[in-house]
Amino acid sequence: MTQSKPQAISIIVPCYNESMDVLNHTVSVIHETLEKKGIAFEIIVVNDGSKETPDKSQIHIPVQLIHHPVNKGYGASLKTGIKHARYDWIGITDADGTYPNHLFGELIDKAAGMDMVIGARKWADISWSRKIPKRILTSFASFLSGQKIPDLNSGMRIFKKELAVQFWNLLPKGFSFTSTITLGALTNDHEVAFYEINYFKRIGKSSISPINDTIVFFTLVTRLALYFNPKKVFVPMSMVFMVLAILRGIRDYQLVGSLGGLCLILFFFSFQFFFFGLIAEIINKTRRFLVVNKNI
Numbered sequence: 396m397t398q399s400k401p402q403a404i405s406i407i408v409p410c411y412n413e414s415m416d417v418l419n420h421t422v423s424v425i426h427e428t429l430e431k432k433g434i435a436f437e438i439i440v441v442n443d444g445s446k447e448t449p450d451k452s453q454i455h456i457p458v459q460l461i462h463h464p465v466n467k468g469y470g471a472s473l474k475t476g477i478k479h480a481r482y483d484w485i486g487i488t489d490a491d492g493t494y495p496n497h498l499f500g501e502l503i504d505k506a507a508g509m510d511m512v513i514g515a516r517k518w519a520d521i522s523w524s525r526k527i528p529k530r531i532l533t534s535f536a537s538f539l540s541g542q543k544i545p546d547l548n549s550g551m552r553i554f555k556k557e558l559a560v561q562f563w564n565l566l567p568k569g570f571s572f573t574s575t576i577t578l579g580a581l582t583n584d585h586e587v588a589f590y591e592i593n594y595f596k597r598i599g600k601s602s603i604s605p606i607n608d609t610i611v612f613f614t615l616v617t618r619l620a621l622y623f624n625p626k627k628v629f630v631p632m633s634m635v636f637m638v639l640a641i642l643r644g645i646r647d648y649q650l651v652g653s654l655g656g657l658c659l660i661l662f663f664f665s666f667q668f669f670f671f672g673l674i675a676e677i678i679n680k681t682r683r684f685l686v687v688n689k690n691i
Contacts, residue, residue, distance in 0.1 A: 400507045401484035403435035404553065406499070407476030408458075409469055410490045411443040415453050417492050422456045424496040425488070432500045439479055440490070441472040470572030477559050486553040487573075493595050494551040502553050502590055510585040511554035513577065515546035516594035532613060536574070539620040539627045540581040545589045548573040558585060565622070571615045582623035621675065629672025636665035 406425050410418055422438050429436040438458040442449055444466035451460045461475055477485055484506070488494045494514065502512045518526065537544045550573055559566065562579040566572050580587050620628050640661035647655040 401434065401482075401503055401553070403482040404429070404484040404486050404503065405437050405439060405476070405480035405482045405556075406486040406488065407439045407441065407473055407480070408488060408490050409441050409443055409472035409476070410445065410449065411466060411469075411472075412445045412447075413490045415449060418449065418490045419453075419455050421488070421490050421492065421496060422454060422458055425499060426456045428497050428499050432503060434503070435482065437481055439476045441476045443467060443469075443472045468568035469570050470566055471568040473572055474559075474563075474566060474568075477556060480556060483556050484553055485556050485559065488551045495593050495595070496551070498551075498590070498592055499553070502551075505588050505590050506553060508586060509588045510558050511552060511576070511580050512588045512590055513546060514549050514551035514592040515589040516549055516592060535613065536578060539617075539624060540578055541624070541627070542581050544577065544581070545591070547577050549592075551592065554580075565619075567615075574615055575619060578619045579623060582619075625675035626672045629668050629675065633665050633668035633672065636661050636668060640665055 406429070408418075408421060408425075418440070422440065425438055438456065440449075440454065440458045440460050442460065442462045444463045448462060449460070451458070454460065459479065461479060463472065463475065467475075473487055476487075486499060486502070488496055488499075498514065502514060505512045518530075533544055533547050536547045548570070552573070554576065558580060559576065561583075562576060565579060566575055577587070617628065640658055643658040643661055644654050647653065647658050
């Protein structure tokens with residue numbers, strides 16, 4: 396792993412039914428920021444099947460404009476951009492005016508020795524409708540990964556292209572792209588840094604549903620934990636059933652002087668979860684070993 400800062404970067408901007416004024420402002424800020432930084436860069440705008448297809452002549456800054464004929468999703472747009480990226484470092488941001496794109500220079504400065512730098516949004520900038528489920532989700536993900544995660548699914552970040560390639564088949568087509576690559580990097584010993592940023596009110600209507608998307612994110616994080624760090628799921632479940640079995644056993648012994656059937660069933664479930672976790676962890680370590688040796 397190289398210890399130097401990125402010398403070139405491809406910035407990907409997914410676009411779906413965004414105002415041309417907002418899109419132009421987004422790419423203009425990125426262009427000006429990276430020109431001042433003095434590194435090679437390209438800006439890739441991926442139009443994800445917008446109702447009014449943007450034309451390259453409408454964009455004031457030279458960009459690579461890619462069109463999806465139909466709406467495929469946020470993650471699908473990012474994967475399309477990554478496929479067309481020339482450089483080994485990837486930057487992503489939204490086209491809706493929510494992220495401080497003038498801070499890409501700071502993310503690049505912080506990238507020395509890192510595999511990914513995430514722009515962590517301030518909690519004060521997040522609406523109440525999204526803050527509570529986001530807090531629960533982030534705490535859950537932090538527990539599963541064993542590391543503190545200030546922002547699991549920030550849409551402004553930079554990362555090595557090879558990181559996306561490593562988890563390519565796991566990266567979904569929807570909004571869970573950022574959560575997946577974050578948890579994948581943290582549970583596979585990649586170097587990840589967080590840089591606090593502001594988060595602004597979206598210009599235009601959001602397509603995110605706080606309740607439905609939170610349920611989807613919880614399902615996703617649990618699935619990824621089972622894939623990347625299964626013992627974090629199975630061992631706590633085993634301990635819960637063991638405690639319940641012990642409490643039930645004490646109760647049975649006090650009342651009838653022997654262990655009842657429910658107590659034995661709870662003990663059985665406890666051992667089952669423990670051994671499932673053990674087997675899953677062996678499979679996980681074997682998979683990591685094969686991936687590492689393949690890369691070597």
